[in-house]
Structure formats: C-alpha cells, structure tokens
Amino acid sequence: MSSRLSLRLSRLLNMVPYLLAHPGISAAEAAAELGVTTKQLMSDLNQLWMCGLPGYGPGDLIDLSFSEESIEVTFSAGIERPLQLTSTEATALLVALRSIVEMPGMVDPTAAHAAIAKIESAIASSDAVVTGKPVDVPVEQPVVATVRAALADTRAVRLVYYSASRDEVSERIVDPIRVVLVDNNSYLQAWCRQAEGVRLFRFDRIEDATELDEPARPPSHAAADAAALDLFQDDPDVPLARLRIRADYAWVLDQYPMHRIQSRPDGSIEAGMRFATADWMARLLLGFGTGVSVLGPPELVTAVRDRAEAALAAYAAAGLPGETEPA
Structure with missing residues (x-):
C-alpha cells in the first residue's frame, strides 16, 4: 500500500468516531481539525459513505448526512465499537508494538509499554506467549x-x-x-x-x-x-554525476540511487546519480573498477582520475600489479 493510501485509510478510520463526537460540525471546522482541505474532506466523506460490513447492502454501509454546513453520522455500522482481538491478532499487535517502540520518535515509549502491558494482561489466559517478566521502559532521549x-x-x-x-x-x-x-x-x-x-x-x-x-x-x-x-529525491541543489555503466554492471542501478538516462549500442548504460561531495563519490566509483566510468562533471572526473593514479602508484611502489585504471 502506498504511503498516500495508508494515510487516507487511517484518516477514514478515525473520522467516524470523531464525527460521532462532534455532531453537526461544519466541513471547514472538521477539515481544520483533521489537517486536510475542505475539498479533501468532502472527497473522504463520499468514500466513507460507501464503506461498511461484508454484504455491503444499504443496511450494512456507513450512512452520513453531510454538506459544507453540517456533517452528521446517522449509522456507524459499528465502527466505533472497541475491537475484540483474537489471540493471534493480539500477538501480532504485540510484536508490532515492541518493534516500533524501539524506533526513536515513532511513539511515546511510556504509552506504548502501557498498551503492551494491557494487551498482555488481556490475553494472559490464552495460548499467546507472555513472558511475565518486568520490562524496563526506555528513557526517551x-x-x-x-x-x-x-x-x-x-x-x-x-x-x-x-x-x-x-x-x-x-x-x-x-x-x-x-x-x-x-x-x-x-x-x-x-x-x-x-x-x-x-x-x-x-x-x-x-x-x-x-x-x-x-x-x-x-x-x-x-x-x-x-x-x-524518498530518501534520494532528485534535489537540483545537489551535484549530478553522469556515469557510463558497463552491461555486466547493470545491477548497480538496483543497488544505488541512480536513474537511467539512455542505453548505448554496445549495451552499456548512461545513468545519473546525485552526490554530496566529489571525494565521497570518487571513493564509491573506484570500488567498481572499470565497470563504471565517469562522464561528468569535470571536477568529479578529475577526482576519480587523481585517486586512481595515486592507487596505481601505490601498487607500483609495493611491487604489486595494479588492477584499477583511471576513469
């Protein structure tokens, strides 16, 4: 599921309890509270209107009375009722909570551990594995x-x-x-x-x-x-390296944040990759040997050539065969 669909699903699931708690609220007020535009809210309400329980007949679907002046839920299809988790569902939820609580900033660790304790208590008599050992709540940085x-x-x-x-x-x-x-x-x-x-x-x-x-x-x-x-979005403020990738090195396109520019008659590929410093990029490219060559910019070509020549000189001084060729 894409991040955009996931955000919308979360919003739709939260909308019914929120609207039940604020009957008659205007679209503008609800949109401001939910952090969306009025247009997006009205689109969500139209989507929500077609959601409900399996069977999906008129009596199974969430029913709403809404306009830009007033919104009211006339039938909730039970979506506001507390969930009754099976032991399998509760165990899966525990695993997810324990994983996410270790990620800085994702949740309040005190609240997450309190939720974990409540879920463990609720399923203690089931087949779910509950250690019963006291857990030290990590101190948030x-x-x-x-x-x-x-x-x-x-x-x-x-x-x-x-x-x-x-x-x-x-x-x-x-x-x-x-x-x-x-x-x-x-x-x-x-x-x-x-x-x-x-x-x-x-x-x-x-x-x-x-x-x-x-x-x-x-x-x-x-x-x-x-x-x-996207961690590697195409930021025009960051320098762009133009590279020629040998056909048998095409796998680097899947391993590094590169984008294909064109394919050449000999099977090689011209690609682009953003980089922060020429020094860092030169070190990376030299690791590919002759599989990846630099076409530009000139300062990167110079940095790679200088490093390759220094490496060849070091090999020669040590009496070893050099395997790296200048770009």
Missing part, C-alpha cells in the same frame, strides 16, 4: 522528546543535524510535518527553511533540537508531497 512535543504543538524547531552524505553538521530551522518510518529508521519529515523544500531528518543523527516560540508553517503542498518520503 531529550532530543526525540523535544521534536515530538514540537510536532504535537505545531511549533517550528531549530535542529543541529549531522548529514552523513555531506559528512558535516549544520544548523537549520524546520517546520515539522510528521514522523515516518523508512527502511527501518525513523525520520522527522519537515519543511526545511534553508533548503526551501521537504526533507527527512533521521532521528539518530539529530544532535540537538530546540522548540521555537513560533508556529510551524509548512506550505500547504508539503504534507501531500509523497515524493518527499
């Missing part, structure tokens, strides 16, 4: 707690952040949007005022965070930008 609080308060944050690709620490002010999980790492998704774009900040690389006394104001399009969840 101050930086993580600050970011989560700023997100809840919709406040801007000043971050001191280590960028691994650039190998540098920078300070920037961001407008938090949400916390996301990508490739088993948790990130703050935020509008970076310095870069003027949506960026992902990995929690374990945030060295310091300060909640500012000013509201977060990410552009309206920022939260809906699904491409912003």
Whole structure:
C-alpha cells in the first residue's frame, strides 16, 4: 500500500468516531481539525459513505448526512465499537508494538509499554506467549522528546543535524510535518527553511533540537508531497554525476540511487546519480573498477582520475600489479 493510501485509510478510520463526537460540525471546522482541505474532506466523506460490513447492502454501509454546513453520522455500522482481538491478532499487535517502540520518535515509549502491558494482561489466559517478566521502559532521549512535543504543538524547531552524505553538521530551522518510518529508521519529515523544500531528518543523527516560540508553517503542498518520503529525491541543489555503466554492471542501478538516462549500442548504460561531495563519490566509483566510468562533471572526473593514479602508484611502489585504471 502506498504511503498516500495508508494515510487516507487511517484518516477514514478515525473520522467516524470523531464525527460521532462532534455532531453537526461544519466541513471547514472538521477539515481544520483533521489537517486536510475542505475539498479533501468532502472527497473522504463520499468514500466513507460507501464503506461498511461484508454484504455491503444499504443496511450494512456507513450512512452520513453531510454538506459544507453540517456533517452528521446517522449509522456507524459499528465502527466505533472497541475491537475484540483474537489471540493471534493480539500477538501480532504485540510484536508490532515492541518493534516500533524501539524506533526513536515513532511513539511515546511510556504509552506504548502501557498498551503492551494491557494487551498482555488481556490475553494472559490464552495460548499467546507472555513472558511475565518486568520490562524496563526506555528513557526517551531529550532530543526525540523535544521534536515530538514540537510536532504535537505545531511549533517550528531549530535542529543541529549531522548529514552523513555531506559528512558535516549544520544548523537549520524546520517546520515539522510528521514522523515516518523508512527502511527501518525513523525520520522527522519537515519543511526545511534553508533548503526551501521537504526533507527527512533521521532521528539518530539529530544532535540537538530546540522548540521555537513560533508556529510551524509548512506550505500547504508539503504534507501531500509523497515524493518527499524518498530518501534520494532528485534535489537540483545537489551535484549530478553522469556515469557510463558497463552491461555486466547493470545491477548497480538496483543497488544505488541512480536513474537511467539512455542505453548505448554496445549495451552499456548512461545513468545519473546525485552526490554530496566529489571525494565521497570518487571513493564509491573506484570500488567498481572499470565497470563504471565517469562522464561528468569535470571536477568529479578529475577526482576519480587523481585517486586512481595515486592507487596505481601505490601498487607500483609495493611491487604489486595494479588492477584499477583511471576513469
């Protein structure tokens, strides 16, 4: 399921209990509370109107009376009732909670462990495996707690952040949007005022965070930008390497954030890849030997050639055969 569909599903599941608790609320008020536009809310209501229990006859579907002036749920199809979990479902939920609680910023660890304890207590008499051993609730790092609080308060944050690709620490002010999980790492998704774009900040690389006394104001399009969840989005501010990849090295396109530009008659592939520093990129490319050649930019070609020649000289000085050729 795409991230956009997943967000919409979560919103639809939360809408019925919310609307039941606020009968007659206007579309504008509900949209502001749910963090969407009025147009998106009306689209969600039309979608929700066609949801319900298996059978999907008129008596099984959620029924709503809605306009931009007033929204009311006339039949909830039982969606607001508490879930009755089977032991298998409860065990799966425990596994998920235990996994996510280890990810900084994803949940409040105290609340998550309280939920784990309640679920374990509820299924203690079933076949589910419950250790019964006391669990020490991990102390949330101050930086993580600050970011989560700023997100809840919709406040801007000043971050001191280590960028691994650039190998540098920078300070920037961001407008938090949400916390996301990508490739088993948790990130703050935020509008970076310095870069003027949506960026992902990995929690374990945030060295310091300060909640500012000013509201977060990410552009309206920022939260809906699904491409912003891509760790290697095509940022025009980052240099682009043009590469020629030998046919038998085509696998690197699947292993690295490269995009295909064109295929050549000899079977080789021309591709592009963004990089932060020429030094880092040169080290990466030399690892491919003659399988990947650099076409540009000139400063990267020079960096790769200089490193390759230095390596060949070191081999020669040691009386060893050199296996690396200049690009």
